[in-house]
Amino acid sequence: MNLYIDTSLVDWSRAQFALTAMYHWLFVPLTLGLGVIMGIMETIYFVKKDDFWKRVTQFWMKLFAVNFAVGVATGLILEFEFGTNWSNYSWIVGDIFGAPLAIEGIVAFFMESTFIAVMYFGWNKVSRSFHLASTWLTTLGATISAWWILVANAWMQHPVGMEFNPETVRHEMTSFLSVAFSPTAVVKFVHTVSSGWMTGAIFVIGVSCWYLVRGRSLRFAKASLAVGTAFGLLSCAFVMLSGDFSGVSVAKTQPMKLASFEGLYDGSEHAPFTVAGPIKIPNMLTLLATHKFTAFVPGINDLINGGYPLPDGTTALSAEEKMERGRQAVANFSAFREALREGLTAEAAMARGELQELMPYFGYGKIQDKAELVPPVPLLFWSFRVMVGLGGFFVLLILALLYLQLKDQILRFPLLLKVAFWTIPLVYVCSQAGWICAEVGRQPWAIQDLLPVSAAVSSLQSSSVKLTFFLFLAIFTLLLIAEIRIMCRVVKKGPEESEN
Amino acid sequence: MNSIPKMMSSVFRFYRDGFRQMTLGRTLWVLILIKLFVIFVIMRLLFFQPAMKGLSNDEKQQRVATEIGALQGFSNRFSPSIHPEQ
DSSP states (O other), rough: OOOOOOHHHHHHHHHHHHHHHHHHHHHHHHHHHHHHHHHHHHHHHHHHOOOHHHHHHHHHHHHHHHHHHTTTTHHHHHHHHHHHHHHHHHHHHHHHHHHHHOOOOHIIIIIIHHHHHHEEEHTSSHOOOOOOOHHHHHHHHHHHHHHHHHHHHHEEEEEOOOEETTTTTTEESHHHHHHHHHHHHHHHHHHHHHHHHHHOOOOHHHHHHHHHHHHHHHHHHHHHHHHHHHHHHHHHHHHHHHHHHHHHHHHHHHHHHHHHHHOOOOOOOTOOOOEEEEEEEEEEHHHHHSSSOOOOOOOOOHHHOOOOOTSSSSSSSOOOHHHHHHHHHHHHHHHHHHHHHOOOOHHHHHHHHEEEEEEEEGGGGSSSSSSGGGGGGGHHHHHHHHHHHHHHHHHHHHHHHHHHHTOOOGGHHHHHHHHHHHHHHHHHHHHHHHHHHHHHTTTTHHHHHHEEEEHHOOOOHHHHHHHHHHHHHHHHHHHHHHHHHHHHHHHHHHHHTTOO | OOOHHHHHHHHHHHHHHHHHSSSHHHHHHHHHHHIIIIIIIIIIIHHHHHHHHOOHHHHHHHHHHHHHOOOOOOTTOOOSSSHHHH
């Protein structure tokens, strides 16, 4: 068997997965955000019994339908890729990863497919309260789906609630609750879903402002803008709060990721936050990462060289020491398998015991050079700043729009309305930058500290991975063009036509 | 006794009328069906066969054990140097 994994295979497999996940993530956030906004609008209709709000809801439901139809099933391709491109990974994590993905599939299928039909076909056929419940349950279904996907993702970033069985070569779940409600999963869920809400809010704000600039459907646009800005502000608050907790969580479980976000090579007890270039806010990184004024935040060199104090009072190991322990873990794994094959029970038990002790370093046994442990710093540094910078811009924009609405002067600032419209693509840039931070930041790990991507990948011909990469690129680009064209058509028609 | 067929018939009518009255929905359904065909027929059958298809569980275990037990030759060419200032 050829055990050599060429770098181009790993890189192309990663590129393919990244491409698929990023395209899928173009559709998901709008589904999450627009779903809640539709729910709010229909709730207003339900309370006020004013048909105007029914028409407003129906218009945004049309755009939701376009996004949902184009986005649906694009995530399935990721599951194909697990089996084809990441078969080692799939085998190793099957017991753990399978459970949340199966629940996601069942919940997504039954909740969304049942209630979305009532949401679209049920106007005037079911009671208003049942219709309202269906709208909220469709959104809830999508949100619960996101929960289980993010549980699976969070487990890869911070594996908990499992034990490695060298006999089956699988991580086996020991605590479902630890996996389902790990702090990493909770923080990731709130941050990701609220960023989806923000995407929905910016989308509604942008489209509403387009109508205001054109002087069309003014009552509709003002009403939608009011809901969009109020919900947008709430979403931004959730994004910022969960982002703060996410920073603390990353500092604890993935310190290399945090150091790479900051381009921090040498840590300190009063680490500054780099805004850009030489502009730094003293002590801010320590405060953000630890919620303390004085605490050591390790830099990339510290994490490689070790020797710095850990919060539990011990001293951090160097990368070389971790790699040595990892090699011992791999040797014990092989010794266990060998002893098992030969029927040497005592030797197998001893190797298994040593393997369990060294298991936290298992993945380091596959690392050839300590430089592999450093993710691409410039990409992460700038992605993080794009994400945070745009997030700050969205808050300012929403506050300005809210203020002008309260003063009833919104139409006097057409430039701001145009800026709001052109902010729609920026919210997607922000969202994608967030994914780059989360996923590139954990390299080289498929499962943090336990399995590097080089060991997770299937032994395939890289040419076949390249072929499917370009096939996906073509298909997803066509889908995206189709979505944008249909959405533009619906928006240009406007809510007046949708009333009929 | 008649309530179940009655309910099923009203559910059928609900969906039938819903599909009949679609306007934009027709375009979206065409898009969905084309996409599902591409994903499940073209991609799944031609390009995405599971890498360990046809192997027994024991063979899968052995294969993964061999691959994760002895891997070599990988280096991350995107990684920067560790000490950029030096």
